[in-house]
Amino acid sequence: MEIIEKAPAKINLGLDIAGKYQDGFHELSMIMASVDLNDYLTITEIAEDKIVVESNNCKLPLNRKNDVYKAAHLLKRRYHISTGLKISLQKMIPICAGLGGGSSDAAATLRALNCLWKLNLSTKELIDVGFEIGSDVPYCIEAGCALISGKGEIVEPLATTLSTWVVLVKPDFGISTKTIFKEIDMATISRVDIPALKEALLADSYENALQFMGNSLEDITIAKKPFIQKIKGRMIKCGADIALMTGSGPTVFALCRTEKRADRVVNSMKGFCKEVYKVRML
Template identity: 35%
Template sequence: MKTQTVPAYAKLNLTLDILGKRDDGYHELRMVMQTVSLCDDVTVTLTDGTGVACRVAGAELPCDERNLAVKAANAFCEALGYHGGIDITLTKRIPSEAGMAGGSADAAAVLRALRDLIAPTLMDERLEEIGARVGSDVPFCVRGGTQLAEGRGERLTALRNAPRLYAAVCKPDFPVSTPALFQRSDRVALTDRPDTAALLAALEAGDAAALCASVKNVFEQVLPDEQRARIEDIKRALLVHGAECAAMTGSGSAVFGLFREEDVCRTVCEALRSAELQTFCTIFV
């Protein structure tokens, strides 16, 4: 049996802007996304049987088509006409319902592993096309690094790699509903938008301070009051402990603060960790 284990890296939104609702029901987005070192491990094995089997360690997640890793395997098989058996094992570290693309990262890792095992000459662009059928963040997770994402998030432009920064990621003990936030965004005037152009210029210049000054997420404006207050509390705590900036990632509920030094980032994570708040020290990758 052929097998492959690959990392599935989490992402952070350095910016996230909602430009409006489209005729197809989706929202037009413009955001800068960055992979970080926090990752799941994804092992894919080709078996003698048929169909896709999945096991998950470290989280309570479905193992059927509701799991994006399974959905990705099925999409790959359909696209390439592959009919063999596939076994997937996910070792989860990325928190769920955090805005860190944990499910999409797993799906992208499955696609990369299947490409290596079955069709090693398949181009990245084709893999991203398959990923777009699975979820809006999957193409980014296939590509990784520092990317401008537009459309639903599937239209990517490669950017200069971000300066070396550490992120203290804080995940509070409540989920945020992405569909509910999008619905709320349709009823709220989004007045405090990120300056994506300024962040792109900071990346081009390799200016970490200017990058941090441009980090912003419009979803914070449309959170329900209780959740928004909790997110603001976490942001303040990160800033008090020396973060150069702090923001929610994606539709939440994880919040991150950026630091220049690893030891400072680790100290902050230890100081803020509690029964109600998971913390992770990560680095841009």
């Protein structure tokens, strides 16, 4: 049997660091949204009791360091599955970009194997498993637009019908999320009003939502990579309604109410960075 599963990228409409737990982890308050830039997983059962991961991206590890492998191995071990798997991962989402590609791939693996192996796990059960892999995986199980809190394990889907054009620009360098989080100073970090952003989204008010979007990690990342600020400034100059870094960076996204304006941003950014994508918010 073969299953094909889609894994969409995400952007952070709002990212706030609300505090720090005694165990060293940070308390997150975020609103994420899926965009139609997708990886695709093709999963096939094989007779031999092993997990084989293949990918079109030569930069990805294909062993236990890969989140797809981790997800498959975790479910296989937990539910005593003796058959093996071949997983072909077609990467379209840039890696080390703040777009949640690895987490979305892991979530897609969990969804697909839940179906393939007829495990009948609920969304809550899949989220619990996903959290063992990474803090963004629980959101990626649900996808869509959602409020994420705690350490990433609490996911509240938001019923908003807002959809807009999104331009993604990935500069030719990556950012270590762990490095950025190590530099968070709760006394000085900028804050984002996530409750106000949630209210605007639930009211389907694009203009109000724009006022409350933000990313608490931007200042830290931009201090290390000032080129990110240049990307933001160029996007705004070209007519974007807003330009924000997603996650811990380095990808910047612009929101544009019309496709014509999005095209203008794309055309301007193509000579500035190699990786530019025009997508829709799902």
